[in-house]
Every structure is written in C-alpha cells, then in structure tokens.
Amino acid sequence: MKRVYGTRKSVMESEEEEDTAVKCRERRRRRMAMRRMAAGAASSSRGGESLKRGVKTSGEPGVVLQTSSSTAAAAIMSLISIMETPQPPVYGMMSVIGRQREMEDEVSVRTNLCRPEINGFRPVHFFGVFDGHGGGHVSALCKENMHSIMEEELMRVKVIGDESDGGELWRTAINRCFERMDEMAVRLCLCGGLGTSSNICRCSPQLSFMGSTAVVSLLTKENIFVANCGDSRAVLCRNGRPIPLTVDHKPDREDERRRIEGCGGRIMFADGARVEGILAMSRAIGDRLLKQWVTSEPEILITRREEGDECLILASDGLWDVLSSELACKIVHECFSQNGSVAPRIQGDEGAMGEALYSSRSDSAATLLIRLALGRRSTDNISVIVIDLRK
Incomplete structure (x- = not known):
C-alpha cells in the first residue's frame, strides 16, 4: 500500500513540474x-x-x-x-434621487480608459459627475458618450519633444471633448436619434432648455486633471485639508457676468441670479436656446500629485449645497484613518439602483457623505465619487 501511495504522489509531483515547465x-x-x-x-x-x-x-x-x-x-x-500592469485606483460612488421627483444626476467611471502617447503610454483613468436640469436626457447622454469622446481625443494626440510637460496638449484634447459633447447635446431629440446642425429635431420644445453640468477628472500617476462646466465641484483632500479644484460657474460671478453681458445677455434675479431669468448657471452642456450666452467651455486645472494626497471628491451641488469642503474632507479622512484598508459591509446598504455596495473605505466615505447630506435636508439629487489617492 505504501508503494501505491508513493506512486500516486510521484505522479502528482511530475504533473505539477510539467505544468510549471509549460507555464x-x-x-x-x-x-x-x-x-x-x-x-x-x-x-x-x-x-x-x-x-x-x-x-x-x-x-x-x-x-x-x-x-x-x-x-x-x-x-x-x-x-x-x-x-506593466499597475492596479487601478480604488474608488467609491453613490447616486440617490433624494427629495426630487426625477433623477437627473449621472456618474461615469472608466478606470484604464486608455494609454495615450501623451501620457507615455501609461493608463489614464476617467471619472465624471453630470447634473442634469430640465430633465435627465443630456446628463444620460454625457454618461454614455463623454468617456468615449475623451478617449478618442487623447489617443489622437501625438507628442514631439517635451510638449506633454506644459499641459497644452492635454487642455486641447479636453476642450475638444467638451465641444463635441455639447454639439451632440444640442442635436439631441426624443424621437430616437440625433439631428444635424442644419436639421435640428423639434419633437420637444422642452429640450431647448435641457442641459447638464459636467465635472470630469482624468487621473494619471503624476497628475490630476479636472475640467469643470457648471456648478458641480471637485475637491482634493491633501494632508486632511481641502483644496478646491473648481469654482462654480454662477451668472453673478464677476468674470462670468462680464462675459454674458458682453454677448448681449442679461443677468436677472429670480430665486437667485439667472441667465435671462432662466438658468442658474453660466456654463453648461446643452441648453440650446441659451447657447449664445451659456458656453460649454470648461475651466481646466492641472494639479501635480503629492505624497500627502488622500482623496479626490467629485459631487453634484446636491452635496455641496449642505456640506462644506472642509466637512466633506474631514469625513473621508476619518474613514481612511480607520484600521485596515477595507471597511465592513453594512447590512442592508444598497446603492441608488439597488446594487449592494462594495466594502472599500472609499465606498464607506461616499455612503456617509450621502447620508449626511440627506440628514441635512438636501432638496436635490445627490451624486458622489470618492477616489482613493493614497500610495
């Protein structure tokens, strides 16, 4: 019997050695x-x-x-x-309808979106929050298409010398992405297709006042690129302190007021400053009838990553209306400071669409931010992405 067992063992060992040799x-x-x-x-x-x-x-x-x-x-x-196969960043996201009747927010995440030459053929990660107004059609369109357009624009850029260091090629690609996205939103119709600039569908007058904010971040190993159009925000938490990466595009912002009035537009006050008394922001994607004054051109900020970077928070104004950047960073900092890299799953926690939440610290932080905003009686849709930047 010992001989039989010894034979079986030797056969198994030979098979393992053969398998290792094949690999x-x-x-x-x-x-x-x-x-x-x-x-x-x-x-x-x-x-x-x-x-x-x-x-x-x-x-x-x-x-x-x-x-x-x-x-x-x-x-x-x-x-x-x-x-080289670096691990994608850990992130958590959550989006809830809150106290609104309709859900107009959308979030989009694409880790390892592409490996463009402009980034030395290393991965670029895409994160976006889109807050629709007048309906959710434009924000949904941004969620479905903006990452693909961004990938196309980044991949088509070719670098000569050290042009990538100054960031101008990045800015050109990002600006072109927002421009193409806006063109698509302006041609949007509800009858199932996209018109052309010379043949705009008139199936719904409501679409003329439909648009969306867009705060988008491109994350690389060295830099954080943030492009903002509207009043959604991006905040970097560095060494426990908030660093705003965006400034809201409000009609009564001094430079925005000058731009709008220079184009012949008016700032009227009806429950706050509004372009032509209609739109409460000065930049947005879509808004066909206000396009003469409401631009889709984003403000772009390039931030060098540092050792003390903890997280990047992207969120719609449903969060920022009731939470300060300081409090949001404090909450995430405390979540990350707990022992271990993975938080225990909370029984019964589900996402806005009914999915079970992941158990990372980033998920816990996003969940706590949403809960606090709801507890503070936020009246809008709330969408949050928390990206872990720790090394």
Missing part, C-alpha cells in the same frame, strides 16, 4: 515575441524615409505627423507599458 515556456515565448516586434519596429525606422519633425496637421492643434523613428519609439514604449 515557464509560455512566458518565455511571449517575451521573445514582444522583443521581435520591438526589433522589427526599430529596423523599419532605419530603413524608411523619415519625415520632417514637427509638422502639424491642418485644423487640429497639437496633432502632428510622426516621423518613422518616432513611430518605432512609440511602438517600443507601448510594448513596455503593456508589460
């Missing part, structure tokens, strides 16, 4: 294939005729023709970056 051969084969691809790209650059460096394509600022050598370098860098 090692497979990994070695993949490495050799990637080296051959990189070598092929480099050899093609030596044999090809190079183009003049720095020639820009017409009509698209920041987009340049690549040389053959830069194409080879890009291929090699791309292969190297693919071998």
Whole structure:
C-alpha cells in the first residue's frame, strides 16, 4: 500500500513540474515575441524615409505627423507599458434621487480608459459627475458618450519633444471633448436619434432648455486633471485639508457676468441670479436656446500629485449645497484613518439602483457623505465619487 501511495504522489509531483515547465515556456515565448516586434519596429525606422519633425496637421492643434523613428519609439514604449500592469485606483460612488421627483444626476467611471502617447503610454483613468436640469436626457447622454469622446481625443494626440510637460496638449484634447459633447447635446431629440446642425429635431420644445453640468477628472500617476462646466465641484483632500479644484460657474460671478453681458445677455434675479431669468448657471452642456450666452467651455486645472494626497471628491451641488469642503474632507479622512484598508459591509446598504455596495473605505466615505447630506435636508439629487489617492 505504501508503494501505491508513493506512486500516486510521484505522479502528482511530475504533473505539477510539467505544468510549471509549460507555464515557464509560455512566458518565455511571449517575451521573445514582444522583443521581435520591438526589433522589427526599430529596423523599419532605419530603413524608411523619415519625415520632417514637427509638422502639424491642418485644423487640429497639437496633432502632428510622426516621423518613422518616432513611430518605432512609440511602438517600443507601448510594448513596455503593456508589460506593466499597475492596479487601478480604488474608488467609491453613490447616486440617490433624494427629495426630487426625477433623477437627473449621472456618474461615469472608466478606470484604464486608455494609454495615450501623451501620457507615455501609461493608463489614464476617467471619472465624471453630470447634473442634469430640465430633465435627465443630456446628463444620460454625457454618461454614455463623454468617456468615449475623451478617449478618442487623447489617443489622437501625438507628442514631439517635451510638449506633454506644459499641459497644452492635454487642455486641447479636453476642450475638444467638451465641444463635441455639447454639439451632440444640442442635436439631441426624443424621437430616437440625433439631428444635424442644419436639421435640428423639434419633437420637444422642452429640450431647448435641457442641459447638464459636467465635472470630469482624468487621473494619471503624476497628475490630476479636472475640467469643470457648471456648478458641480471637485475637491482634493491633501494632508486632511481641502483644496478646491473648481469654482462654480454662477451668472453673478464677476468674470462670468462680464462675459454674458458682453454677448448681449442679461443677468436677472429670480430665486437667485439667472441667465435671462432662466438658468442658474453660466456654463453648461446643452441648453440650446441659451447657447449664445451659456458656453460649454470648461475651466481646466492641472494639479501635480503629492505624497500627502488622500482623496479626490467629485459631487453634484446636491452635496455641496449642505456640506462644506472642509466637512466633506474631514469625513473621508476619518474613514481612511480607520484600521485596515477595507471597511465592513453594512447590512442592508444598497446603492441608488439597488446594487449592494462594495466594502472599500472609499465606498464607506461616499455612503456617509450621502447620508449626511440627506440628514441635512438636501432638496436635490445627490451624486458622489470618492477616489482613493493614497500610495
């Protein structure tokens, strides 16, 4: 019997050794294939005729023709970056209807959205909060499409020299994304399609006054990019203290008032300052009939990440109307300060759509922020994203 058991054990050990050997051969084969691809790209650059460096394509600022050598370098860098698989950031998000009759808020998260050349072929993560007004159609449109448009704009940018350091190429791509999103929102109709600029659907007059705010963050290993259009906000918590990354676009803000009045618009007061007495914000996506005065151009802030960064909070005004940035950061800081990286799941907790909440500290922080806003009688929809920036 001992001999039989010994035979079985030796068979199992031989199978494990064989399996390990197969895996090692497979990994070695993949490495050799990637080296051959990189070598092929480099050899093609030596044999090809190079183009003049720095020639820009017409009509698209920041987009340049690549040389053959830069194409080879890009291929090699791309292969190297693919071998690196960094963990995506931990985040928590929650969105509730609150005391409103309709849900007009939307949130969008896309970790590892793309690996553009502008970021050295390393991952870019996308986070967005969209607060609709006049209905939820434009905010839903932003949730469905803005990340895809952002990916297209980032991936089409080609870098020459150290142009990526100044941030202008990033700004150009982000601005173009908001511009395209606004064009799509202006053409929106309720009959199931999108019109053209010369043939706008008139199926619902309500769409003429429908729009959405947009606060979007692009997160990289080195930087935090925040683009804001409207009165949703982004706040960075650094060493336990809040750093505002956005300023609300209100019609009575001095620079916004000058811009609107310079375009022939009026600021009228009806339950607060409003553009033409209608819209309580000076920038938004959509709002077809107010487009002459209400722009979709975002304000963009680029922030270098530091060791003391704890979290980034993106939220609609349903939160900020009743919570200060200081209190929000204090709540998240206390959640993160608890022992362990994972919070215990609270029985019965469910998201706005009925999904069970994840058990990360970021989820706990987002849940507590929502609960506190509801306890303070917030009258609006409330949407929050908490992104863990700790290393």
